[in-house]
Amino acid sequence: MPITIKSQGARHAGRIAVTTRAAEPARRPRRTSSGHRVSMVVIELAVAARLARDARTYETAIVVVIAVAAVAGLGRASRASSWARLAAWDKRRNASEPRRGQGRQA
Numbered sequence: 001m002p003i004t005i006k007s008q009g010a011r012h013a014g015r016i017a018v019t020t021r022a023a024e025p026a027r028r029p030r031r032t033s034s035g036h037r038v039s040m041v042v043i044e045l046a047v048a049a050r051l052a053r054d055a056r057t058y059e060t061a062i063v064v065v066i067a068v069a070a071v072a073g074l075g076r077a078s079r080a081s082s083w084a085r086l087a088a089w090d091k092r093r094n095a096s097e098p099r100r101g102q103g104r105q106a
Helices: 034-053 055-096
Strands: 012-013 017-020
Touching: none
Parallel strands: none
Antiparallel strands: 012 017
16 A cells, blocks of 8 residues: 655655655754853863773774785785786787888878
């Protein structure tokens, strides 16, 4: 059984209900007060300070830095080998083609 919308702005195209007016958000976001923003900043700073004192955070950060450096190194090596393969292919292609004449013959 199809779902129908019973409103003035709705019409049915076949079995699908289609609205003719633009959908409006259910509620508009409220502006945050400066007190709310200040409290969120204080909480974030407290969490950051707690994480900075934790030894496990240092271990995780070190592992992440090592992993990022390794991935970056792999990317550089892959790019360098790709360029080397391309240069070798181009050199082989240029060496195997016979030299063409400098000008057009009529």
